[in-house]
Amino acid sequence: MVGYTEKIKEIASRLLKECTVDMVIGFRKGTMPMMNEPCFATTPEAIDTLVWDSNCGINLANYLTNRKEKVAVIAKGCDSRNIVTHIIENKIKRDQVYIVGVPCTGMIDKRKITGMVAGEILGVSETENTIKVQTADAETLFDKAEVLQQNCALCIHRNPVIHDEMVADAVQEQTDVDRYADIRKIEEMDSEDKWRFFDDLLSPCIRCYACRNACPLCYCPTCFVDEAKPQWVGKGQDPVDVRTFHFLRAYHCAGRCTDCGACERACPVGINMRLLTRKLEKDCQEQFGWEAGLSLDQRPALDVYQANDPGAFIK
Amino acid sequence: MELMGIEPDRLHFSWISSAESTKFVKVVKEVTEKVKAIGPNNHFIKDTAKVA
Structure with missing residues (x-):
């Protein structure tokens, strides 16, 4: 580049x-x-x-x-x-x-790089395949592939x-x-472990909504978390409310998310909320063969009905 | 929901016509039995607000 x-x-x-x-x-x-x-x-x-x-x-x-x-x-x-x-x-x-x-x-992961060098980073330069990071006392050379954002x-x-x-x-x-190795790992856990996993994952969240604001899909005039009448979700730091926010935000992006990584990049505490959006991406892919944003001529998976839509969960 | 740790048996989807009373009864019975089997879900209980 x-x-x-x-x-x-x-x-x-x-x-x-x-x-x-x-x-x-x-x-x-x-x-x-x-x-x-x-x-x-x-x-x-x-x-x-x-x-x-x-x-x-x-x-x-x-x-x-x-x-x-x-x-x-x-x-x-x-x-x-x-x-x-x-x-x-x-x-x-x-x-x-x-x-x-x-x-x-x-794109390179600034959080990863900050974690890999000691001291304040003063400058970063790059060539096609390498990233050079300059701190006050050292210059470190990284392979770009090593420090890419996960997405x-x-x-x-x-x-x-x-x-x-x-x-x-x-x-x-x-x-x-293999886009979904980590998702499959979570899917294999039992319910209690899954619950704990997401409790841990989301526990640092401060509800700053940076993930929502960075997301091109989140353009609602009033986000459901900001509504007061009715108030859909508590506005505090209670783990249940934090979880509800992340869960519902991900759901609003179902079949639309392109995994651009803007949410994770914007997060000040480094939560990988992409685990949620990618699970939905994976489901869309597996059940409807749909990937978001590839063509102007195709209606999104959640916008069309097809006779062979999976329906086994409806009893 | 399942991914985040809600037990699969806690969430049910069904399509029942207003004319299908027997199916309604059957589904309600099944759902109650299944939910009773996994017991109460305490995850969503919030601590009540602490007032000084």
Whole structure:
């Protein structure tokens, strides 16, 4: 992905100059290493700040909801699938968005890297396959494959599924990935162990809702947790309420989640709530042969009835 | 629900027409028996709010 930045700047400035779009949504460097932030570029100066590296994990489809103007968006494989979902769900029109596709080789896990080096990280640079992390007293070189976000390591759709223009040639897709090994492990536990497992998993949750806010699927005007009349779920730290929040949020993403990893990345306490969304993804895959956001022409699994839909659970 | 630790026998789905009274009785009986067999679910009990 080295060298994408220049190409992105070039495309973005052309799109703005030719008035193809009113704004380009991309990434710029954040104030800390490994923390790129979204950039809404409307001027040549803003375009100069655009970057692309392995820290662009935020899902930019999140910023397209209900936009009125014409925008260009820089989209990785997962972002593009979420854009498809957005278009299917009428949150944006296809002719309103100009998709600049980025073939992605994965984003790096800042939490993992912080855990692997001692001291404060002052800078991070990268080549195609390596990540160099600089601290006050040392420089450590990592294999990029070692420090990928888990969802990127398991990714099977690295190339955008929909695009108006590509930044580079498509990258090779990963095959032979066992996406659900950890889910199967939980499925094998007995009920009591499962309950305890999720109690442990969710116990650090502070209900900050960063996972919800980072998620492009969570665009309800009022989220069920924020409702007061009726109040669907308690607003405190009670484990039952925390569990209800995570369980229901995952359910609202059933058949829509593309496993972009934005929720886990945004979590300040590092909860792997993707275990829940991936279980639903797995079920959709197994029971309906459905993967979210691959085509504009196909209605989502939960939106259609087919005579062979599994129904054995209804007695 | 099962993944998060709700016992499979606690959750039942059924389609019963208003004309199928016997099926209704049968299903209710089965559900009650199954739920009684696993006993009460204490997971969802919240500690009552502590008031000073």
